[in-house]
Amino acid sequence: MAEFLQFFFSGITVGAVYAMVALGFTIIYNASEVINFAQGEFVMIGGMTSVFLLSAGLPLPLAIALAVAIAVAVGIALNVLAIEPARGASVVTLIIITIGASILLRGLAQIVFDRQFHTLPAFSGETPITIGGAALQPQALWVLGGALVVVLALGWFFTRTLMGKAMRATAHNRLAAQLAGINVRFVLMLSFALSAAIGAVAGVLVTPITLTSYDAGAMLALKGFAAAILGGMGSAAGAVAGGLLVGIAEAMGAGYISSDYKDAVAFVIILLVLFFLPRGLFGGKSVERV
Amino acid sequence: MLLEVQGLTSHYGRIQALKGVDLAIAEGELVALVGANGAGKTTLLRTLSGVQPATGGSIAYAGCDITRLVPHRRVRLGIAQVPEGRQVFGPMSVEDNLRLGAFTGSRQTVEADLEAQYTRFPILKERRAQAAGTLSGGQQQMLAIARALMARPKLLLLDEPSMGLAPLITQQILAAVRSFRDDGMTVFLVEQNAFAALTIADRGYVMETGRIVLHGPARDLLADDDVKRAYLGV
Ligand SMILES: Nc1ncnc2c1ncn2[C@@H]1O[C@H](COP(=O)(O)OP(=O)(O)OP(=O)(O)O)[C@@H](O)[C@H]1O
Ligand SMILES: [Mg+2]
Secondary structure (H helix, E strand, O other), X not given: OHHHHHHHHHHHHHHHHHHHHHHHHHHHHHHHOXXXXXXXXXXXXXXXXXXXXXXXXXXXXXXXXXXXXXXXXXXXXXXXXXXXXXXXXXXXXXXXHHXXXXXXXXXXXXXXXXOOOEOOOOOOOOOOEEEOOEEEOHHHXXXXXXXXXXXXXXXXXXXXXXXXXXHHHHHHOHHHHHHOOOOHHHHHHHHHHHHHXXXXXXXXXHHHHHOEOOOHHHHHHHHHHHHHHHHOOOOHHHHHHHHHHHHHHHHHHHHHHOHHHOXXXXXXXXXXXXXXXXXXXXXXXXOOOO | OOEEEEEEEEEEOOEEEEEEEEEXXXXXXXXXXXXXXXXXXXXXXXXXXXXXXXXXXXXXXXXXXXXXXXXXXXXXXXXXEEOOXXXXXXXXXXXXXXXXXXXXXXXXXXXXXXXXXXXXXXXXXXXOOOEHHHOOHHHXXXXXXXXXXXXXXXXXXXXXXXXXXXXXXXXXXXXXXXHHHHOOOEXXXXXXXXXXXXXXXXXXEEEEOOEEEEEEEHHHHHHOHHHHHHHHXX
């Protein structure tokens, strides 16, 4: 039982990170039908930038705030420099552009930062809390709490503010949104900014637990993508549920089978969803098989 | 002239949908545009709103050239459109649809304007919390019109507001359209129901395969033999 609980704790912790990555996918997908494979790089930028700003002598909170701001700037730049100029191109083309962008960002990170693994100090110590014989790191509570705040803030934004409603309206009917006077290009830019911010926050929160490096984004994007399609592409609730499920499946697989298969779990989930459940658990739009 | 269109052309790929359209609408007029399926009526309205690019010609609104202006700027200038097929935001509530109609407006007037639309269409007030997609066709049309009015337009473009509606509802909708004009709004109404449209309009244009082929006072068009034969089914 203690063992199961231990795997479960580590599962929901990484799952919360996957959920945030999946939310990033969802927001951009809803604004543009583009699956942004540079989503993982936002997480990496959040983590790596915090690490380097902290070691440059900045206090941790300031380093984090700046790291998130820099990730947002990168997200906006990605939209302005790579997605906007290709407006009118097919969705597949745009997705390939995001894959290119993710490779470019990884390369740049290698130059700007380095090729080492890095970590941040845990925000409130490393003394584990024991629950039912299993140890829970205080940083895991930061990750879970952070994910909860992100989810609640997004829920408020999309259902209570006019701008959030305008973003949903644009996702549902772009033509009608334009005729209502909504600037749909601004909506797209905002979706990149929001996704980048969420990714960076996830990166900052999880770095004390999992370490980070210039190439950490690729695997995170893959797992976030698995989470997003498991939940149903386009569904925010699905992204959260999918993230937690992928995280738990991965932790159980690693714990009970072999940690060698940890990363294979996400691949298996992607294949199973594409074959048997193309609309995902929450009935988002079906992902076309290209 | 509030709206002056000259030599307007527009294409879908290689297909030319507008082949040099000229028309003018004065402030306070209700002008009808009639024409058969595929004549280019929707394309013309989409080009006026900027959601379909013009490939040539010009659109002047209140004396300013707006041919290349982005859609949301045109809404700010006072051009609102009720699109073909209603296009309400289905999963969102009736009230959210209306508030989004006022997206470009000032925060101070929204509540009063909302009440005004609820007074005009009481059914929308009853259904204010309901998802727009669950309304009947006629109610969705009312919502689409009310949403456009929330932008406080000077020029209202309506694309076949009677499409698919029962005759009684059609009458109600067209009576409402006429009342906008009586309140001083400028209205450009596209209809396949040529008789109904020309009956309430001041002037009319007849469109065929991307061109204006006839225009004049609505009364004269109603009496015109060619129009009668082609569009009025008499
Ligand atoms: N998205 C599109 N892609 C290609 N061709 C189009 C498209 N939309 C319209 N067309 C073509 O442009 C021409 C004008 O179409 P439009 O929809 O403007 O006509 P309409 O007068 O509004 O017709 P209706 O009375 O059926 O609404 C038609 O020949 C149509 O086939
Ligand atoms: Mg049409």
